[in-house]
Amino acid sequence: MPSFSAEVKNELAHFNETNICCIRAELSALLRMGASFVLNTKHHMGVNFTTENAAVGRRVLAFIKGLCIGEIRTELVVMRSRRLQKNNHYTIRVMPSKVTNKLLEELGFINGDGSGFNMGKDSALLSKYCCKEAYLRGAFLGGGSVNRPDAGYHLEFSTSNYEFSRQMLNLLNQFGFPIGTTTRKDNYVLYLKESEAIISFLRMIGAEQVLEEFESTRNLKEVRNQVNRLVNCETANLQKTVNAALRQVKNMTLLLKNINISDLPVVLQETAKARIDYPDASLSELAQILGVGKSGVNHRLRKLEMMALQLKECEKK
Ligand SMILES: [Zn+2]
Known part of the structure; x- marks a missing residue:
C-alpha cells in the first residue's frame, strides 16, 4: 500500500497546470526542495533532481520541456532499491549548458544581473496569488510529507536550505496557516498539526480526491472517539x-x-x-x-x- 504522501503526490503530479507563470513557480519550488546543482568548468550549471515518485519526476521533465527555453539535454536515472519495501529513486539530470543557465535564470536561481546564485528568495516569482499556490504545490511535491489521518495529523516540509525555509514560512503565514518550526539533524522543518489546516492546505494545492479519504477517515476517527x-x-x-x-x-x-x-x-x-x-x-x-x-x-x-x-x-x- 503506498504511503498517504505518495497518494497525495500522485494526484498532485497530475494536476493540470497550463499557466506559464505558475509552471515557473511550481518548478522553482520543486527544484528548491529536491534538487542539487552542479557547476562545470565553463560556468554552466546543471541540475540533479531526485524523487521517490515517478509521476513527480515526469512532471519535472514535462515542465522543463514545457518552458521551451531551448534545446536542453536531460537524462533519467532510476536507482532501484536493494532493500525490500524501499522505494526506487528517480533522478532527473539536466546537463550543464548555456541553455540550462538560462532556465535557472528564468526560475530565479541565477540572478540576471550576474551577481550569482539566489539561495531562496523567490519574490519575483511570487507576485501573483495563482503562483503562490503553485509554488506551495511544488514544494510539497518536491519534499513534503503528510500522515494518513488515522496515524495522527501531521504535514511537513523539510529542507536543508535555511533561506528557502524562511521564505516558505513567510508564504504559509501569508495564507494564515498555523505553522510550527523545528530542526531535525541539519534540516529546517515546517509543519502543520491541525486537521483543519491540513485539509485547507491540501485543498489549496489541488489535492481534491485524497481529501475525500482524509476527511472521511477524520470523521470516522471522531465518531470512534465519541463511541469510546x-x-x-x-x-x-x-x-x-x-x-x-x-x-x-x-x-x-x-x-x-x-x-x-x-x-x-x-x-x-x-x-x-x-x-x-x-x-x-x-x-x-x-x-x-x-x-x-x-x-x-x-x-x-x-x-x-x-x-x-x-x-x-x-x-x-
Ligand atoms: Zn501564476
Whole structure:
C-alpha cells in the first residue's frame, strides 16, 4: 500500500497546470526542495533532481520541456532499491549548458544581473496569488510529507536550505496557516498539526480526491472517539449499578438475619427477597420482576437499607 504522501503526490503530479507563470513557480519550488546543482568548468550549471515518485519526476521533465527555453539535454536515472519495501529513486539530470543557465535564470536561481546564485528568495516569482499556490504545490511535491489521518495529523516540509525555509514560512503565514518550526539533524522543518489546516492546505494545492479519504477517515476517527467516550461512560455507570446492587444484597441479607421477615410490610418483604434472589438485576429489571415502577423499587430499597443501617448502628452500641 503506498504511503498517504505518495497518494497525495500522485494526484498532485497530475494536476493540470497550463499557466506559464505558475509552471515557473511550481518548478522553482520543486527544484528548491529536491534538487542539487552542479557547476562545470565553463560556468554552466546543471541540475540533479531526485524523487521517490515517478509521476513527480515526469512532471519535472514535462515542465522543463514545457518552458521551451531551448534545446536542453536531460537524462533519467532510476536507482532501484536493494532493500525490500524501499522505494526506487528517480533522478532527473539536466546537463550543464548555456541553455540550462538560462532556465535557472528564468526560475530565479541565477540572478540576471550576474551577481550569482539566489539561495531562496523567490519574490519575483511570487507576485501573483495563482503562483503562490503553485509554488506551495511544488514544494510539497518536491519534499513534503503528510500522515494518513488515522496515524495522527501531521504535514511537513523539510529542507536543508535555511533561506528557502524562511521564505516558505513567510508564504504559509501569508495564507494564515498555523505553522510550527523545528530542526531535525541539519534540516529546517515546517509543519502543520491541525486537521483543519491540513485539509485547507491540501485543498489549496489541488489535492481534491485524497481529501475525500482524509476527511472521511477524520470523521470516522471522531465518531470512534465519541463511541469510546460513551462506552467509558456506560462502563462507569454499570460499575456504579453493580456496586449498589452488591451493597443492597449485603444489607438485605444482614436485615433478614436479624429480624423476622414477617414483621415487615409485604411490599418490603417481596423487595428484599427479590433483591437477594436476583443480585445481578438492574433497578429497572427489579421493578419489572416486582411489577412496580422504578422509583417505587428505589424507595423500598432505600427504606430497607435504612433499616439495615440502623441495625448496624445498634450493634455498634
Ligand atoms: Zn501564476
